[in-house]
Amino acid sequence: MQFIGAALIMLACGMMGLTVARSYVSQAENIKQLITMLQLLETEIGYARTALPEACRRISAQLPGAVDSFLTAVLEHIHAHPGEAFGDGWHAGLGRLGAWGLPAVVLNDLTVLGEALGVSDVEDQRRHLQVTRLRLEDAYRQAEQEWRTNWKLWSYLGFAAGLLILLLIF
């Protein structure tokens, strides 16, 4: 019985540590996906002159996960509120993207981009997309660094904490 209890404590603490460690990985992965989304958006706008809703639909189909969830929310909002600004839909999408544990700086950059999307010529749209992409690349480098620093730490820390609890109990 004692052995089962000890195993459960170790497992629970270990899993908690691994979950925190995993969150660093997924944060970096999600930022990378957003960078890809911006590259695809730039292609759709700059070369194909695709209208934003259609561009969002195409990109959403290519990038599952956070980007799909975000763009689906944008499209749902646009569909449900015809006549509203695209920026309103983008803002609604960011609400859902917030649940994917992205840093506030990334969400802020995307908020600023949403206000500029679709309201000017191709040249200007490209500039906005490129600036946001550069900022997201910075955020990705930082997230990658955090991931490398903290991943191992949290992976072991959970099990170490479990061990400490066992030592204190027994």
Added chain:
Amino acid sequence: MFQFLAPHLREILERSSPSDWEEVRLRVNQPLVVKGRTGYCFLSPLGRVVPKDEAYRPTPEDLARTVQILTNSSWYAWEDEIRRGYLTIPGGHRVGICGRAVLDGGKVKTVKSVSSLSIRLARAVPGCADSLMPHICPKGREVLSTLVISPPGCGKTTLLRDLARQISQRGFQVVVIDERSEIAACYQGSAQLDVGPQTDVLDGYPKAEGVAVAVRALSPQVVVTDEIGHPDDGAALAELARSGVKVLASCHGDSLAQVKARSWARDSLPVFQLAVVLSRRSGPGTVEQVLSLRSGT
């Protein structure tokens, strides 16, 4: 059509008698104007025809929101059209855009601060060419090249559309060079207005390039195109005539004499065998004259 307007403007126009309207003019802080069969009138916030002082005045937000809906929140996707001063939306309706020009090397790069919109509502009138078919397609065996002349808003495009439809139904291979997407009103490759079962539509093509593609690839018997008047049009039409292709085209003007006085007419007019002059005397599409150009009458 009114789903393309800002919500408040949409409500006003839907409360009015929209089936009559041919044109809607939105100017920032100026009375809301619509044009019906009897002329221009002003609309109140409740959609009633009222004197000018009681009319609803569109706000800058109304226009900004309308532009945003018209462009599907994607100004860049309509850049070329906006630079030319208008865009054509699903249904073939043409929206003229007026604002502050942004210049680049002396040419209009884009337009910002939109101050007014002029929306011309396209409407198919099947059968409006019935009375002209015996002149243009005598005995149904041949088509005579025809120039339709009228001032703006007299039904040139509507007439050309119905001519294309009827000629196509009689078995002729028709190509529509639809530079402004007004004749067939193509949206995502599909013609929204009936131009006939044997009609190919070159949507958005400049006339000269459209003629080259039509002659090279589509073997038309009849080419239909709207609003000629550019100096290059003469050469394009002459190319069609040399290829044995008949042409149905339109141009702005009050009379044949007025058209003849224009510089481009020297090269273009010899292509045509008939001229049809339209007016609004008894409503849009009133046929004033059918003139044979073979005998010079």
